[in-house]
Amino acid sequence: xxxxxxxxxxxxxxxxxxxxxxxxxxxxxxxxxxxxxxxxxxxxxxxxxxxxxxxxxxxxxxxxxxxxxxxxxxxxxxxxxxxxxxxxxxxxxxxxxxxxxxxxxxxxxxxxxxxxxxxxxxxxxxxxxxxxxxxxxxxxxxxxxxxxxxxxxxxxxxxxxxxxxxxxxxxxxxxxxxxxxxxxxxxxxxxxxxxxxxxxxxxxxxxxxxxxxxxxxxxxxxxxxxxxxxxxxxxxxxxxxxxxxxxxxxxxxxxxxxxxxxxxxxxxxxxxxxx
Numbered sequence: 001x002x003x004x005x006x007x008x009x010x011x012x013x014x015x016x017x018x019x020x021x022x023x024x025x026x027x028x029x030x031x032x033x034x035x036x037x038x039x040x041x042x043x044x045x046x047x048x049x050x051x052x053x054x055x056x057x058x059x060x061x062x063x064x065x066x067x068x069x070x071x072x073x074x075x076x077x078x079x080x081x082x083x084x085x086x087x088x089x090x091x092x093x094x095x096x097x098x099x100x101x102x103x104x105x106x107x108x109x110x111x112x113x114x115x116x117x118x119x120x121x122x123x124x125x126x127x128x129x130x131x132x133x134x135x136x137x138x139x140x141x142x143x144x145x146x147x148x149x150x151x152x153x154x155x156x157x158x159x160x161x162x163x164x165x166x167x168x169x170x171x172x173x174x175x176x177x178x179x180x181x182x183x184x185x186x187x188x189x190x191x192x193x194x195x196x197x198x199x200x201x202x203x204x205x206x207x208x209x210x211x212x213x214x215x216x217x218x219x220x221x222x223x224x225x226x227x228x229x230x231x232x233x234x235x236x237x238x239x240x241x242x243x244x245x246x247x248x249x250x251x252x253x254x255x256x257x258x259x260x261x262x263x264x265x266x267x268x269x270x271x272x273x274x275x
Contacts (some may be wrong), residue, residue: 056138
């Protein structure tokens with residue numbers, strides 16, 4: 001996959017969540033995906049009522065297995081520190097961002113001189129049109145929505161620059177059909193992967209089955225419930241029991257997937273697609 005495609009994938013994930021909001025609870029899947037990151041940044045599990053702008057950017061990265069370069073955090077200041085420590089922080093006022101860059105704001109910016117204050121908000125650069133930056137932000141008016149700002153405008157604190165090039169192999173992939181596993185320890189690990197099905201996405205989430213517990217299970221349950229497949233009266237309890245297995249099987253049957261009751265790469269991709 002090329003660097004351009006990697007940038008496009010995380011932006012497309014952000015676009016797929018535009019319109020999700022706190023008032024109807026549709027933002028919860030974003031929180032659940034963030035809470036599936038292991039280990040959780042600073043060991044803190046997000047609640048549905050916490051401010052979630054940094055969580056949104058991090059969750060987009062988690063879906064596509066990009067958390068090694070789009071540093072996950074639930075707070076703006078710690079996230080900036082991660083980019084600074086990696087040498088991927090940009091404060092040049094003349095910088096023209098690229099899609100997939102992470103943009104930070106300081107709402108106390110006076111508009112005079114260099115903005116060096118603490119960051120209050122963060123978003124993901126979707127595109128740049130001339131001197132206008134189109135941005136997708138989570139927790140913007142308590143929802144995911146587009147905003148736009150001019151380059152070097154007031155309130156921009158700086159940019160985190162994920163190193164997409166470090167993960168790019170330069171091989172152009174057909175759009176929207178790439179899946180990667182977390183890890184492959186089989187003897188065929190070096191073999192060329194078979195082409196995945198149309199409409200799948202690249203995910204970096206673990207395989208789940210009966211007996212598993214934790215935040216990844218809770219995220220999967222939330223996605224199942226969101227699509228109308230109930231996981232039992234306990235709902236999203238983070239425990240993969242018989243009721244969750246049944247819900248997974250029904251979801252797989254509805255999507256034409258192998259009905260094995262296990263959440264593997266293709267099932268994760270189908271759950272996350274269009275969410």
